[in-house]
Amino acid sequence: MPPTVSALPAAVPTRSRRIHLSEERVIGAIALAVVVFLVGGPLLMLVSTSLNPSGEATLMPAGVAATNYLRAFSPPDTFTLIANTAFYTAGSVVIALVVGSSLAWLTERTDFRLRMLVRLIVFAWLAVPPFVSALGWIQLLNPGNGAINVLLRTLFDLPASPLNVYSLQAMIFVTGISMSPTTFIMISGVIGNMDHRLESAAQVHGAGRMVAFRRVTLPLLTPGLLAVAIFQAMVVVQMFDIPFAIGLTARVPVMSTRIYALATAADAKPEYGLAAAFGVVLLAIAILLIGLYLRITRVSERFRVVTGKGYRPVRQKLGRARIPATVLVLLYFLVMLLPLAILLWNSLLPYYQTPSVSALAKLTLQNYRHVGSEPLITRAFWNTIVLVLSTATISMGLSIVVSWISVRSKAALGRATTVLTFAPIAIPQIVFAFAILLLYLRTPLYGSLAVIIVAHITIFTAFGTRMVSSSMLQLHHELENAAKVSGASWLVTMRRVVVPLIFPQVLNGWLWIATHSARDLTVPILLMTSSNVVLASALWTIWEYPNIPEASALAVMMVVGLMVIVVPLQIWSVRYADRSGSSGKDDR
Numbered sequence: 048m049p050p051t052v053s054a055l056p057a058a059v060p061t062r063s064r065r066i067h068l069s070e071e072r073v074i075g076a077i078a079l080a081v082v083v084f085l086v087g088g089p090l091l092m093l094v095s096t097s098l099n100p101s102g103e104a105t106l107m108p109a110g111v112a113a114t115n116y117l118r119a120f121s122p123p124d125t126f127t128l129i130a131n132t133a134f135y136t137a138g139s140v141v142i143a144l145v146v147g148s149s150l151a152w153l154t155e156r157t158d159f160r161l162r163m164l165v166r167l168i169v170f171a172w173l174a175v176p177p178f179v180s181a182l183g184w185i186q187l188l189n190p191g192n193g194a195i196n197v198l199l200r201t202l203f204d205l206p207a208s209p210l211n212v213y214s215l216q217a218m219i220f221v222t223g224i225s226m227s228p229t230t231f232i233m234i235s236g237v238i239g240n241m242d243h244r245l246e247s248a249a250q251v252h253g254a255g256r257m258v259a260f261r262r263v264t265l266p267l268l269t270p271g272l273l274a275v276a277i278f279q280a281m282v283v284v285q286m287f288d289i290p291f292a293i294g295l296t297a298r299v300p301v302m303s304t305r306i307y308a309l310a311t312a313a314d315a316k317p318e319y320g321l322a323a324a325f326g327v328v329l330l331a332i333a334i335l336l337i338g339l340y341l342r343i344t345r346v347s348e349r350f351r352v353v354t355g356k357g358y359r360p361v362r363q364k365l366g367r368a369r370i371p372a373t374v375l376v377l378l379y380f381l382v383m384l385l386p387l388a389i390l391l392w393n394s395l396l397p398y399y400q401t402p403s404v405s406a407l408a409k410l411t412l413q414n415y416r417h418v419g420s421e422p423l424i425t426r427a428f429w430n431t432i433v434l435v436l437s438t439a440t441i442s443m444g445l446s447i448v449v450s451w452i453s454v455r456s457k458a459a460l461g462r463a464t465t466v467l468t469f470a471p472i473a474i475p476q477i478v479f480a481f482a483i484l485l486l487y488l489r490t491p492l493y494g495s496l497a498v499i500i501v502a503h504i505t506i507f508t509a510f511g512t513r514m515v516s517s518s519m520l521q522l523h524h525e526l527e528n529a530a531k532v533s534g535a536s537w538l539v540t541m542r543r544v545v546v547p548l549i550f551p552q553v554l555n556g557w558l559w560i561a562t563h564s565a566r567d568l569t570v571p572i573l574l575m576t577s578s579n580v581v582l583a584s585a586l587w588t589i590w591e592y593p594n595i596p597e598a599s600a601l602a603v604m605m606v607v608g609l610m611v612i613v614v615p616l617q618i619w620s621v622r623y624a625d626r627s628g629s630s631g632k633d634d635r
Contacts, residue, residue: 089482097323115324142223147230174609176566181292183386188212213297281336285475394600414600427585439561446511514556
């Protein structure tokens with residue numbers, strides 16, 4: 048006997064569908080409201096302040112005028128500011144691109160035997176804050192008593208120091224070296240996927256290696272190289288740590304340090320309107336660079352060479368070039384480790400002293416004991432723990448929700464949430480920190496640790512969302528539908544079904560955000576008060592005191608702490624990548 052109409056289960060999917068749509072709209076509306084509050088509020092305050100003729104920080108200016116923009120570009124040193132920013136960006140990107148691409152070529156396309164060591168050291172360098180590296184280079188290249196300058200004066204009997212860290216050239220060098228590991232990570236996949244048969248075909252037709260490289264390899268790599276160069280240019284334009292540590296003393300201003308100087312004027316009233324105008328200009332430059340980056344990556348389809356038809360990467364034999372290549376790589380690693388070595392050396396001395404045999408008798412751990420018992424450092428340590436845990440956990444929670452909305456929702460609500468979440472990627476960090484300062488300047492939140500947490504959540508959620516979205520795309524919606532039909536709520540479905548399936552990517556994102564939150568100096572230094580000091584801002588305070596031995600000890604402790612987090616994860620990632628690769632077949 049066939050079932051009656053009332054017995055058919057047609058009503059169950061309909062009811063489930065209504066619940067699903069209701070939950071999606073509610074969750075999407077909440078997520079959009081949170082993102083608008085985090086991203087839209089500071090940007091609106093930034094633009095409003097830049098257009099306020101009085102220069103006051105306000106969302107509702109009494110009048111609107113371009114006075115601040117005219118003042119920003121009328122001083123006689125404006126051309127110098129723009130030229131410094133342009134030269135600093137171009138020089139740093141060239142160094143980073145040359146060094147990073149060379150290392151990537153050796154590890155991905157040749158039989159270089161130290162490629163595992165290269166990968167390990169390059170990834171470990173991500174645990175070194177750029178600000179810490181800059182402090183090390185200051186101790187090495189200080190024209191008065193820098194270790195390298197003292198050594199060169201002694202060896203060659205020079206009347207004056209040949210090197211000066213307080214210059215635009217030194218800023219470019221330090222930034223380029225610090226960014227080359229990131230370039231290596233970004234470009235290694237592009238170089239590793241090159242099909243050797245294209246170069247072999249050119250050589251069969253009579254072209255030498257250099258001609259094949261110039262006419263075949265380089266054109267195929269051009270889109271990838273340009274994309275990396277533009278992305279790195281965007282990073283350098285936004286960079287604050289190294290120009291802050293070196294450029295302020297050197298009196299070499301760039302756009303990021305000019306915003307900081309105007310917003311934190313110690314001897315006069317802060318020029319919020321002028322700083323906001325510079326911030327809007329820097330934001331426009333960053334958006335332009337992102338547009339170029341997206342345009343280049345969009346046309347890269349025509350340059351794809353990896354197919355399923357017999358593609359197999361083959362490593363080239365270095366032959367006689369193996370020894371020079373090994374020497375250059377080891378020399379590069381020596382240059383990378385020198386600033387950390389001088390920081391470690393001075394952290395073990397009661398006062399600053401250049402390396403010598405006689406100083407070995409003075410080595411002590413007193414600086415580490417004193418730093419560990421200093422009330423400022425103790426408060427900064429616990430503030431940093433709260434900052435890192437709160438930022439990483441809340442950012443990844445928001446990233447999971449936004450990623451689910453962007454993947455599952457096809458409504459305008461989901462697209463708007465996705466666009467706003469990604470917006471901080473185009474916003475220079477110094478600009479966003481300044482916008483946060485303006486927004487919360489007259490609220491109880493200003494001066495507390497919470498304002499730094501809010502700023503970091505807003506900035507890093509964009510990166511967390513990009514990490515999670517790719518994994519979320521791989522999950523079929525049937526998994527969630529099955530949980531809903533079984534009576535599970537949206538929260539239970541996410542906790543019991545979705546998150547466990549993408550947990551490795553969630554963990555990687557959490558660790559990435561935690562590491563970058565701990566090493567960030569830009570936001571804490573701009574929003575710093577006596578109650579919200581963290582380790583990065585405490586390090587700068589001790590350095591400026593000045594107390595070089597204790598500052599060096601704190602810098603070493605920060606690097607070691609970050610490496611404890613980063614290095615084990617990267618060792619696992621490298622081994623996993625090697626096991627998933629060609630199992631040694633590409634070494635032929």
